[in-house]
Amino acid sequence: MNWKSIRLELGSTEEFPQGSVSRGYILRLPLDDFDTIDLTAFHKSPRKATARRHWSAEPDENGFIVPIEGNWAIRCDGQDRPLHVESRPLRLGGRVSVVDPDGTVLPFNIASVR
Amino acid sequence: MDQPLDRSDVHASNREEHLRSILATVPDAMVLINEMGTILSFSAAAEKMFGYAEDEVVGENVSMLMPSPDRERHDCYLKSYRDTGIRKIIGIGRVTTARHRDGNTFPIELSVGEAWVDDKRIFTGFIHDLTERREADMRLRDLQTELAHVGRLSEMGTFASSLAHELNQPLTAISSYCEGAGELLKGDPAPDQLDMAREALRDAAEQAIRAGQIVKRMRDFLSHGETEHRVEELSRLVTEANALALVGTREHGIDVQIRLDPHFNHVFVDRIQIQQVLFNLIRNAIEAMMDSPLRSLTVSSTPQPDGFITVSVEDTGTGIEEKFSAQLFQPFVTSKRTGMGIGLSICRTIVEAHGGRIWFEPGEGGTIFRFTLPTAEAGE
Numbered sequence: 489m490n491w492k493s494i495r496l497e498l499g500s501t502e503e504f505p506q507g508s509v510s511r512g513y514i515l516r517l518p519l520d521d522f523d524t525i526d527l528t529a530f531h532k533s534p535r536k537a538t539a540r541r542h543w544s545a546e547p548d549e550n551g552f553i554v555p556i557e558g559n560w561a562i563r564c565d566g567q568d569r570p571l572h573v574e575s576r577p578l579r580l581g582g583r584v585s586v587v588d589p590d591g592t593v594l595p596f597n598i599a600s601v602r
Numbered sequence: 603m604d605q606p607l608d609r610s611d612v613h614a615s616n617r618e619e620h621l622r623s624i625l626a627t628v629p630d631a632m633v634l635i636n637e638m639g640t641i642l643s644f645s646a647a648a649e650k651m652f653g654y655a656e657d658e659v660v661g662e663n664v665s666m667l668m669p670s671p672d673r674e675r676h677d678c679y680l681k682s683y684r685d686t687g688i689r690k691i692i693g694i695g696r697v698t699t700a701r702h703r704d705g706n707t708f709p710i711e712l713s714v715g716e717a718w719v720d721d722k723r724i725f726t727g728f729i730h731d732l733t734e735r736r737e738a739d740m741r742l743r744d745l746q747t748e749l750a751h752v753g754r755l756s757e758m759g760t761f762a763s764s765l766a767h768e769l770n771q772p773l774t775a776i777s778s779y780c781e782g783a784g785e786l787l788k789g790d791p792a793p794d795q796l797d798m799a800r801e802a803l804r805d806a807a808e809q810a811i812r813a814g815q816i817v818k819r820m821r822d823f824l825s826h827g828e829t830e831h832r833v834e835e836l837s838r839l840v841t842e843a844n845a846l847a848l849v850g851t852r853e854h855g856i857d858v859q860i861r862l863d864p865h866f867n868h869v870f871v872d873r874i875q876i877q878q879v880l881f882n883l884i885r886n887a888i889e890a891m892m893d894s895p896l897r898s899l900t901v902s903s904t905p906q907p908d909g910f911i912t913v914s915v916e917d918t919g920t921g922i923e924e925k926f927s928a929q930l931f932q933p934f935v936t937s938k939r940t941g942m943g944i945g946l947s948i949c950r951t952i953v954e955a956h957g958g959r960i961w962f963e964p965g966e967g968g969t970i971f972r973f974t975l976p977t978a979e980a981g982e
Contacts, residue, residue, distance in 0.1 A: 491895055493855075495705060509658045510666035514705040514857075516896070535966055536896055540705070540859070545639070545665040547674040550859060600704060602855075 490518050490526055491536060492601050494578055496586075499595035512596060513562065513586070514540045515553060515571075519601075523577035525560075539564060562586060631729040635664045639680050642724065651731055653703030664727075669701045670860055671837050692716050692725070699845045699858070700729065707858045708733050709845035732845065733852045769816050772809040779806035831956075833978040834876075836869050836911065837862050840901050843880035851888055857898045866905040868978035875952045876975065879960075882945040883915040883971050890919030890969065910958060910974040917968040930962065949973070 498504060498511040516538045518529035530537055534552070539562045541549040551564035553571065561568040570587040578584070582598040625632060631648035635641055641664050644656040652659075652667055659666070665676040672679075679690070695713040702708060709732040717724055779802040786799040840860055848856065869876075884899065891897040900916045922930065931950040946960075953960040958974035 493705070493857075495703075508662070509654055509703070510662045533967075538896075538898065540857075542666075542673075542705075545663045545674060545677050548670045548859070550861070602704070 490520065490529060492517060492519050492578075494598060495600045496584060496596035497599040499583065499597045501594060507597065508544075509599075510542070510544045512542060512599070514542075515562070517553060517578070519578060523579050523601075524575055525573065525578070530555075629730075631727075631731075633664060633667070633727045633729065635725050635727070637680060637684060637723040637725070639664050639677055648729070651702075651729065652700070667700055669699055669707045669858065671862055671864070672698065672841065673701075675837075675864075696842070697732065697845050698841050699848065704855075705857065706852065706855055707844075707848065708852050709848045732849055769813055772813040772816070775809045776806045776813070779803065779809065830872050831870055832873065833868050834871055834873050836867050836903060836913070836975070837864075839869075839871075839873060839877055840880060840913075843877040844884055844901065846877075847881050847884035847888065854888070854892065855897060856888055856891070859898070859900045861900065861902040863903050863905055863911075866903065866911050866977060869911060869975045870978050871956055871975055872952075876956070879949045879952050879973065880913075880915070882949050883973075886945065886971075887915055887917035887919065887969075890917050890921075892919075894919050894968075896967070905977070906974065909977050909979065911977055912972050912974050914970050914972045916965045916970040918965075919968045921964060921967075922962065922969055927962075931960065 494515045494517060496513040496515065498508040500507050504511070516536065518526040518537075520526040520529075534554070537553040539551050539553050541551075541562070541564050543549075549564035549567075551562065554561050554563045554568070556568065556570070560571040560573060562571050563569075567589060569589065572585045572587070572593075576582060576584070578598060578601060580598055580601055583595060584598065585593050585595050587593050626646055628645075629647055631651045632643075632645040633641060633648050634643040641659050641662050644654070644659050649655055663677070665673045668676060683689070683692070691712070692714045693716075695711065697709065697711050699707045700710045700712075711730040711732055713728045713730075715726045715728070717726065783799040783802040783806070786795045786802065791799065837860075840862060844858060844860065848858070880901075884901070887899050888897075891899070896918045898918045900914070902914050902916070904912045904914070906912055931946050950960050953973045953975075957976055960971070960973035962969055962971045964970070
């Protein structure tokens, strides 16, 4: 089974120099043998690619990961946040970035893949 | 040169050391927060239970350890207590759910204490993980509930024959009155025939009301006449039932999402009975997902215009086989290897006794069970 639950935690930002474990995403994505997104498996069941955003005391946001113009985006509660993974492997200790609606690019650490 | 410690300092230091050693060995997690909800201290047991190191969480809002809806409401709970002083959890304790760093929720028993230190209020939460505890007790409780219901179904058998007889009388009368009225209205009825036909239809309506009363008596009997309907918070019913239903499932990695409409949170129900319905539906959903790679459970609510709230329990399980779907709410119908097949029958009895209805429909890769409950306004 190559569908994985990937937990992202906010990395170092101006507001949170140490990062923040209470701010992040849990993404469900199919990974191939190289730990990159398995496009065949994704297109077979795109609704399996779920996302949940948790942000300290804010309400959780739930949604999906969607392909947009050759890239990926996290679509939660009707709002798209571009997800930059490029072709990097999604492995423990890796990094990705998510662009907030105001254009801020936030770095995230991959805290677990299971 | 350092000042030598006097005896009271030594005594205080020893006491503190003693307290630390006790806290380090207590299996329950201990989380200390200030009155704004900021984490001040996080015990070793808490680190193990939640998967965070103390230095990662100190300074964060304690709501990070909770799933929705408590997560976004906790600041309001604290504010409400600061403003009113009304205790809803302090010194009372409750069963609820917590969220691990990996995103999974697990059932806990939470006790909260309050103290003033240097004119500042602090709260200490003691958290007991219920994941494994009382699993056997719960199975026993399930069985007892099922058996009690079977007992009642058996009584129902006896009751049903007398009921059939009783119900037959008004039904026969309705049929006769309607036939009579039909005869009277044939052709071009005279005015006195019209009066008689009206009277016959009035009598038929009275008999229909009588039949309805008999059915109501049957419903009261089924619900054992012990219901205690009160205004309850739906969020609490769901959180508690969900916590109990998650007992023993941690290793299966169930992803639970609770999405309740915060504007329609009050329902007029018998708390125990509705928690039984939620518990049964959530356990069924969990069992349906055991062979599924995606184990996501969503409990949500939607207000209806008719004074009811629809509660939905959605899973990403294997769905329901066609052959079972027609009789799913009948007693002794089951697709499970174990179980008596009366859980959904109990659910239907309870929901209907509340004036609601229960049904299911296919979801996106699983099943959605829905039932309706009267809102507090409608109930009152």
